Amino acid sequence: MSGFCFFMASSSTAPLVELNHLTFGYGERVILDDISLSVPRGKVTALLGASGGGKTTILRLIGGQIRARSGELLFDGQDVTPMSQAQLYAARRRMGMLFQFGALFADLSVFENVAFPLREHTDLPEPLIRDIVLMKLNAVGLRGARDLMPSEVSGGMARRIALARAIALDPELVMYDEPFSGLDPISLGTAARLIRHLNDSIGMTSIVVSHELEQTFALADHVIILANGKVATQGTPDEVRKSTDPLVYQYVHALPDGPVRFDYPGVTVEQDFGPAATSSLPLKSGAST
Numbered sequence: 001m002s003g004f005c006f007f008m009a010s011s012s013t014a015p016l017v018e019l020n021h022l023t024f025g026y027g028e029r030v031i032l033d034d035i036s037l038s039v040p041r042g043k044v045t046a047l048l049g050a051s052g053g054g055k056t057t058i059l060r061l062i063g064g065q066i067r068a069r070s071g072e073l074l075f076d077g078q079d080v081t082p083m084s085q086a087q088l089y090a091a092r093r094r095m096g097m098l099f100q101f102g103a104l105f106a107d108l109s110v111f112e113n114v115a116f117p118l119r120e121h122t123d124l125p126e127p128l129i130r131d132i133v134l135m136k137l138n139a140v141g142l143r144g145a146r147d148l149m150p151s152e153v154s155g156g157m158a159r160r161i162a163l164a165r166a167i168a169l170d171p172e173l174v175m176y177d178e179p180f181s182g183l184d185p186i187s188l189g190t191a192a193r194l195i196r197h198l199n200d201s202i203g204m205t206s207i208v209v210s211h212e213l214e215q216t217f218a219l220a221d222h223v224i225i226l227a228n229g230k231v232a233t234q235g236t237p238d239e240v241r242k243s244t245d246p247l248v249y250q251y252v253h254a255l256p257d258g259p260v261r262f263d264y265p266g267v268t269v270e271q272d273f274g275p276a277a278t279s280s281l282p283l284k285s286g287a288s289t
């Protein structure tokens with residue numbers, strides 16, 4: 001309880017997460033180029049942008065799984081990048097993550113999947129673990145599914161179980177990477193309401209990465225759009241919708257052509273298929289003789 005009071009006392013109006021001039025890349029490739037953005041406390045922030053744009057990368061940077069090359073990444077005012085393993089572990093205890101391809105542990109029951117972070121991060125007595133797990137499963141409508149194995153649940157149910165697992169430790173920040181993918185329209189609406197409800201009732205801060213524009217704009221308080229390694233815009237859903245920036249316009253209006261790159265960087269089409277390439281192909285007529 002004292003921890004709870006401490007968080008309440010420390011909570012301020014400052015953003016819960018802030019990226020200041022952050023740069024990150026893999027090898028030669030820069031993925032995030034001098035990015036600055038903020039995630040307001042207690043709100044639902046949508047992180048949008050084309051596939052391969054670096055959304056999951058940002059979530060992994062916040063969780064400290066990967067480290068920025070330069071710039072700052074503040075979580076509740078503390079820079080994550082230089083943290084020791086022990087400090088990271090403590091920070092991660094305050095975050096929940098619904099992974100994009102977040103599989104459940106196949107050999108653990110639904111109950112044990114949700115209990116996993118509690119067993120890993122706390123030494124709570126078994127009866128308390130049971131109550132917490134059932135409360136979290138209840139929150140996602142799956143209390144009755146506790147004894148099933150992951151192979152016995154549907155894809156949509158698996159996402160909700162992963163969500164229950166992500167909120168097991170009552171995190172201050174929950175990061176949802178594509179929470180709506182593969183859900184039918186009803187489950188999608190339910191998932192969006194659930195995210196909103198969890199955010200508002202427990203006073204969490206949420207980051208939602210999604211390609212479901214309509215649903216996400218309706219859900220979010222704050223929208224950030226990434227494009228070509230930069231923040232194209234950030235603001236309220238209305239502000240972003242009205243943006244005349246060509247990158248934002250292309251994304252919000254789902255236009256196939258525009259300044260947002262579709263192709264993963266590589267050699268030119270001419271180099272692969274044009275005259276320069278054909279001279280190096282061994283199977284031109286007569287080339288094998």
Ligand SMILES: Nc1ncnc2c1ncn2[C@@H]1O[C@H](COP(=O)(O)OP(=O)(O)OP(=O)(O)O)[C@@H](O)[C@H]1O
Nearest residue numbers: 026031049050051052053054055056057058100264
């Ligand atoms: N471990 C890695 N090693 C090298 N490159 C990587 C690695 N992980 C991701 N990338 C590259 O970083 C870029 C950004 O990836 P990221 O997963 O953040 O994109 P995303 O915005 O989440 O895309 P999507 O919407 O498709 O999930 C991609 O071009 C990807 O190829």
Ligand SMILES: [Mg+2]
Nearest residue numbers: 055056057100
């Ligand atoms: Mg991703």
